[in-house]
Amino acid sequence: MGIQQALQNVLTNPTYLAVWAVVVALSLGVLVWDLRTNNAELKSLMKFVWGFTVLYSGPLGLLGYWYSGRTQIDHDSLWRKGFRSVSHCYSGCGTGEVLGVSIAVGLFAFKTTGVVVLTFALAYFFGYLMTVGPLLQEGVGLREALWDAFYSETASITVMEIVAISTDVWLAGEAGLGDVLFWTSLVFSLTLGLLAAYPVNLLLIRYGVKGGDDEPRGDGNRDGGVTTPTSRETSEPSLRVSHRA
Template structure:
């Protein structure tokens, strides 16, 4: 049995899917409990970011939050900054990918090439919006905010979506919106994109291109 067939078999197995849903639900419950009990001062944007990251990737997303997003971490580091940075990118791009794939492949039943184009477009749009929006709220003009988003987010989004969309097309390119594989393949591909994009985010933070989001230990020090 090929790797593709093996993964498809796992991703359509009712037992596996039931266990995964339960694990994701438990991970979300832990995230919500910890944010409300111990990290309620976290910026609303990062609450949104971590919520979507855990929703997409379950225990992996929760582990990233525990490692880099809590005020209770012992200290900040390059690797933690990279973790927050990739989660920020992942939350927006993931939403764009879900919308794009559902619209292009599911509702419009477009061909593979058009599905890829539409999905990339939505992923870029959502990924940039998650940077442009907060900057404009801080008083930065649209042009400057858009330029900053293009500079800081393009490498991460590009690698993330090449990996995620490529994996989704490979595993579930023939699946219809009503099939389990359409959705489970999409979820699996999102996590692949996250893992592939993490190193580039660490590198961009190291080079000073990205800031790594706010150091959560500053909340503890302020308190």
């Protein structure tokens, strides 16, 4: 039995699916409880980000939140900034990917090429929107916000979606909206995309392309924004630093 068939067997196994559903539900319950009781001061956007990250990746998303997203973390680090950053991208791209695959297969009955193109386009759009929107809210001009988002997010989104979409197409095959494999392959592929894009975000932050999301411990004392200066303010003019994650 090959890897593809083995994964398909797992992803269509009723016992596995039932256990996974319970684990995701419990993970979401813990997240909601902690956000309400211990981290209510987090910005609403990041609550949205963590909610979708846990919805798509279950306990992995919850561990990422516990490690990097709570106000109770004892110190910030590149690794924590990287996970907050990739989760920010993941929440938007994941939504776009779910919509893209569903529309391409269910509405238009596209073949593989059409599925890939439409899914990537919507994933990129939603991931891009998740960066442009907050920039505009912070008072950044439209032109600068559009460029900053393009400059800082394209590499992360591209790697995430290449891995996620190719995995989904490989596993789901000809499965349709009414097939369990269609949905389980999609969820599985999303998590692989998250893992693939994490080191990309670490590198982008390390080399000044992205600033990294604000440290959550400061959310109760700041109105928003990020801690890293923009390219006009940095002492290294050769590096353009995005306003956002």
